[in-house]
Amino acid sequence: MAKVKYIRIIVILECTCCVQRCVNKELSGIYRYITQKNRHNTPNKLEFRKFCRYCQKYTIHGEIKK
Template sequence: MAKGKDVRAIVILECTSCVRNGVNKESPGISRYITQRNRHNTPNRLELRKFCPYCYKHTIHGEIKK
């Protein structure tokens, strides 16, 4: 009975300030979180304020393509 696409999609959130500033040699990487979103309730891209351990502050994490 399952249809083609599942309602709940797994998405990856990436820190926008790390990507915008570029990863310098002091920073070991880019902060990423994995979460789920409901396609019917949130049809557009997801953005959440999460803690970035590389920036040492709460920043906007936006959805990226897999």
């Protein structure tokens, strides 16, 4: 039998501002969203403007490895 590759995969979006603050130990948490993407239509990493509850504003959330 052939190996099945799923077209839609689950990706995690992470706040880019919180990641920078977490490195400096200014913030305790990182806000993340979970979504799906079509592997064939969007081979590049996703970036969306989403609301971050730690930053209390809309920031860019980028895709991270799972």
